[in-house]
Amino acid sequence: MVRVGIIGAGFIGRNHFNQYEKMTERAKVVALCDKEADRRAGDWSKVGGNIGDKQGTKRDLGNIRPYTDWKDIVADPEVDLIDLCAPTFLHREVVLAALAAGKHVLCEKPMALTVEDCDEMLAAAKNAKGRFMIAQCIRFWPEYVYLKKAVDDGRFGQLRSLELRRQAAFPDYSLNNWIANPELSGGAILDLHVHDVDFALHLFGKPAFVVAQGCQGTGGGMDRVHAQWFYPGSSRVTQLIGAWDMPASYGFNMGYTAVFEKAALIFDLNPNTPLTLFQGKDEAQKVELPAGDGYFGEIQHMLDCIEQGRNPTISTPQESRDAVALALAEKKSILTGKPVEI
Template sequence: MSTRIGLLGIGFMGKTHADIYLKNSKAKLVAYCDSDPKKAAGDWSGGGGNLGDAFGKAFDPKTLTSHRTAAELFADPHVDLVDICLPTYLHGKHVIAALAAGKHVLCEKPLSTDPKEAQAVAAAAKKAKGNLMVAQCMRFWPEWEWLKQAVQRKAYGKVHSAVFRRFASTPTWTWNNWILNAKLSGSALFDLHIHDTDFVRYVFGEPRAVFSVGNGGKATKGGIDHIVTSYLYKNKNLLVSAEGGWNADPTYGFTMRYTVVFEKATVDFDLGREGKVLLLHKTGAKEPEVVACRASTGWADEVDYFLECLARKQKPKVTTPEDAARSVALVQAELKSVRTRKVVPFKP
């Protein structure tokens, strides 16, 4: 039997998730709620996202139940899983309310911008009947999953260095421009860079400390637009860093990259390149090898994984609510390092 989905928030990410559910036979999209009267009436056009207005023509949102409030959606007996794609500052309280109503919950990242709230939500999830998974999509992104396995299997020996980079034009499409209010979104640090912070923890474990530099004021008032972090590990020969920013020119678009130097090879990922993962061996080969990964996205695969866990009545293990809360805490440590210009210890 398919899992019945109720979507909360039909913006960039809500529409992305809707498209994924419509293509996944394990799911049935049945209901939604959005506070925008136009979207509530079934017109999902406009706003940001890769689906644009064409999405409205591909399927008719009027075939779904449109709830006036989140509470109504949580009380809907035809909904098994609530998918929360609200602006970040609304995540915590809505996750807790949906779990209290007995639903399974998929919540967009970040779980919160406040480590204490994130911990409280994780604690609530532990006691809940339903499962909570936070959509830390990089853990499911095919080329990133490949990297995780290569590091874990020591496929090319030990890692000497890993550099992650995520850079974008300033996001301008969000509802009431909430994303450029640091108090509501946590700025580029919690919205964009947390993807890399979470993945660094996933692959290399908890760092002992962080050292970050960053600046702001161009895109986000009072927040961080651009950050560069070194994650400091017990092994001083392991260099791990991540750079993230969203203050590039509007014509710049989006880049997502990593370069990892192993003992016996170097791997390089570039989302915008035809062969996304290149493997460079010290074997005398003139051309780098293109690594074939499944053609999918972390967004589609995280949803599929959660649906599979629910069908098997298993708790998701790839990412847990405690994990999501620890990533929030690590980003908070990075923010403290930017503010103090000091190395900040990390004790999760």
């Protein structure tokens, strides 16, 4: 049984908490840390979100140990896995401390705000006793797992073009609106768009160069990015769109259009277009997928690695570091108006 300590009981922390409740045979949340008294006591009625469980409720945490200071939960000898769901600006410091304390660490995306911070975390993980993974949930999301398999096994022929899109209203639920400050969150390009950057990396590896345009928001962060990735010797179109400047009434959408030689796949979470396969003149077909979401899948993979004493394979910390580097390369392209070599 893996004993879990969650740090940060905001939107994603309570989502992870709910996932552990579905896998009680292999993991148990034994401790929870939040600097806010109501949140660490299980009152999540004021905690919102934009996907999955969008509105929190009051929970009975029973004998789960509450912590105010993250250093104390990291020092708890009866915690095996630190599940880090605190804001991005804390990732580097907490990960380094938790790995040094011998814990396994599952850390929310983006890995960190700079490539230098990611490199420091990678170096620490190399010598650590614990397993380390960044929670890149899209690699585990059923619609995206299906796309990866279809690209890899060529069942629909070669992929001619892919558009990955993630468009949302501004996420206004974060505590004290820390997400609005690009120095704390990295702006839309790191906080939101990094999901698709990481997934394109998962599908195709690193491009030779990227070209991007975008819209800057107040505070200097990027609110919108439209990027194209170029691969030598390939005519495939790879386009990534990420934005959090949509009207509030739009909510949140993620999706993709993948055009193969012999078929097309289209998915949109909102307005609820389930993954659909288009082939020739056949009627469009809803693709049957396993139940669950990427949050469930990523935690299962982390637990597999801990139980089997091996490092993560579906999402490696090196790849999560490269995703941060690529997102920042896109930002550089927007700011300079030039292609950026990778």
